[in-house]
Every structure is written in structure tokens, then in C-alpha cells.
Amino acid sequence: MKLKFTKMHGAGNDFIVIDATAAPIELSPAQWQRLADRRFGIGADQILVVQKPSAEGCDFKYRIFNNDGSEVEQCGNGARAFVKFVTDKGLTDKTSIRVETMKGVIAPRLEADGSITVDMGAPRLDPSEVPFDAAHLSGWAEGDDPAWPLEVAGKTVFVSVVSMGNPHAVQVVDNVDTAPVGEIGPLIEHHARFPARVNAGFMQVLDRHHIRLRVHERGAGETLACGTGACAAVVAGIRRGLLDSPVRVSARGGDLSVAWEGLGQSVFLSGPAVTVFEGEVEL
Numbered sequence: 001m002k003l004k005f006t007k008m009h010g011a012g013n014d015f016i017v018i019d020a021t022a023a024p025i026e027l028s029p030a031q032w033q034r035l036a037d038r039r040f041g042i043g044a045d046q047i048l049v050v051q052k053p054s055a056e057g058c059d060f061k062y063r064i065f066n067n068d069g070s071e072v073e074q075c076g077n078g079a080r081a082f083v084k085f086v087t088d089k090g091l092t093d094k095t096s097i098r099v100e101t102m103k104g105v106i107a108p109r110l111e112a113d114g115s116i117t118v119d120m121g122a123p124r125l126d127p128s129e130v131p132f133d134a135a136h137l138s139g140w141a142e143g144d145d146p147a148w149p150l151e152v153a154g155k156t157v158f159v160s161v162v163s164m165g166n167p168h169a170v171q172v173v174d175n176v177d178t179a180p181v182g183e184i185g186p187l188i189e190h191h192a193r194f195p196a197r198v199n200a201g202f203m204q205v206l207d208r209h210h211i212r213l214r215v216h217e218r219g220a221g222e223t224l225a226c227g228t229g230a231c232a233a234v235v236a237g238i239r240r241g242l243l244d245s246p247v248r249v250s251a252r253g254g255d256l257s258v259a260w261e262g263l264g265q266s267v268f269l270s271g272p273a274v275t276v277f278e279g280e281v282e283l
């Protein structure tokens with residue numbers, strides 16, 4: 001069987017995008033993994049599958065798979081790639097789209113200048129919703145944003161835990177270039193206190209409206225940018241009193257912009273979405 005695909009990226013976070021609006025596609029985790037493999041497949045951080053919606057009031061549904069074959073709840077950079085894909089393919093002529101994901105509805109908007117802004121919904125900060133096992137530590141109350149101590153490789157690091165639909169643990173570092181992303185990122189991802197694993201963010205604050213960020217992504221390793229990671233870092237930075245909205249987030253693959261007005265409010269993410277090439281692959 002041959003499968004048509006589009007290769008895209010958002011600030012270097014790269015995707016295989018598949019149009020499954022005419023017929024749903026179901027592959028095994030091993031098959032998703034193979035497609036995303038950079039040597040034996042096309043290569044990508046994530047695979048995005050565009051489908052017809054099942055929820056009322058939505059225009060599309062999209063499913064997201066990490067390059068380890070696991071299906072995940074949310075992808076910020078993917079949401080922008082998704083909008084460019086459905087617009088370029090003529091699957092919709094709307095500029096405001098409602099999209100069903102595994103964890104709720106997101107609302108991307110195509111701006112007049114061609115840029116894409118995504119309403120990612122409100123962050124969830126209760127550790128149990130991340131999920132983060134905080135039972136051994138002090139209690140949590142809405143309004144608190146403790147940086148939770150986490151034992152990693154014999155040291156204590158302090159992480160803010162944030163759900164953007166998917167789980168994030170964000171720590172502040174002096175310099176992202178020398179931060180031990182490759183060493184402790186995987187250990188945080190698989191830490192026993194994160195029962196669903198976690199995306200591990202390392203944020204350097206440059207000023208109150210500008211950070212640098214590296215993210216070791218759950219199920220994909222370090223990527224050149226992570227959209228939900230950028231949202232989680234800005235939420236954590238604002239909650240810790242280090243940042244003010246809007247914030248420019250400089251990742252290794254490019255810049256994103258995040259705006260958040262506080263508790264209960266949606267996080268808005270903007271940034272680039274680029275088509276690289278189209279192709280067909282034998283499954």
C-alpha cells in the first residue's frame with residue numbers, strides 16, 4: 001500500500017502530515033515509528049493525521065504520534081502545520097478552525113499576513129492533572145506554583161509542572177547551551193513521579209519578554225522547538241514572577257511567540273509553519 005504525505009516543519013520541529021479525511025488510517029506503533037525513522041523511513045519528530053471530526057462544532061480531528069510510535073494529546077507546532085496543510089490542500093476555506101484533539105478542542109486562526117495563531121486552551125496546573133505524583137510533597141492549592149523538587153541522577157532539580165493537554169516539567173537554567181539536556185532530559189522523561197512520562201523543558205530567562213528554551217520531548221528526544229513546551233515555559237515563568245506576557249521564545253530552530261493573561265485564560269501560540277516537500281511512501 002502506498003501512502004501520500006507532506007513533510008512540514010514549525011521552527012525546525014518536523015512533521016509528516018497525512019490526509020485521512022477520505023478514509024481513516026490505522027497503523028501499529030511499529031509502523032508509525034518506521035515512517036518517522038530518519039534512516040529507514042521519511043524522518044520526523046511527529047506524525048500528524050488529519051481526519052473528519054467526530055465532535056459536534058469541530059471542522060477536523062487530528063491525531064498526533066511521536067516518533068517512538070506513541071499517540072499523544074497535543075502538539076503546538078503541529079497545530080500550525082495542520083492549519084497550513086488543510087488550507088493549502090483546499091480542505092477548508094475557513095480562517096478560524098476548530099480542531100478536535102485527543103485532549104480537547106483547539107482553535108487555530110490564520111492571520112491576514114499568513115501567520116498562524118493557536119488558542120491552546122488554558123494550562124492545567126494541578127499536579128494530578130499533569131499527571132505528577134506530588135503525594136510525598138506538600139499539598140497543592142489553586143494559586144500555588146511551587147517549583148517541585150525532583151531527585152535526578154543524585155541531584156535535586158526544581159521543576160514547574162504544567163499540562164498543556166500534554167505533560168511538561170520546566171526548570172530554569174543559567175545557560176541553555178551548557179544545560180545538561182541530553183543527560184537529564186531522558187531521566188526526567190521517565191521519572192517515576194510522572195506516570196505518563198513528561199516533556200522536560202530547560203528555560204533561560206534573557207529578560208521579562210524573552211527566553212531561550214530547549215526541550216527534551218517525551219517520545220521524540222530533543223527537538224529544535226516544542227510549541228507546547230514554549231507555552232508551558234512561559235506559563236511557568238509568569239507564575240514564578242520572572243516573565244510578563246507576551247514572551248518571545250527562542251528555540252534552536254527559530255522563534256515562537258506566546259501570550260498568556262493568567263489563571264483560567266487560554267495560552268496563545270504563534271510561529272512559522274513551512275512545507276518542505278511532498279511524497280509517497282510504500283508501507
Ligand SMILES: N[C@@H](CCC[C@H](N)C(=O)O)C(=O)O
Nearest residue numbers: 075076077166218226227228
Ligand atoms: N512538538 C510538540 C509536542 C509533541 C508531543 C510531545 N512530544 C509529547 O509527547 O507530549 C509541540 O510542538 O508541542
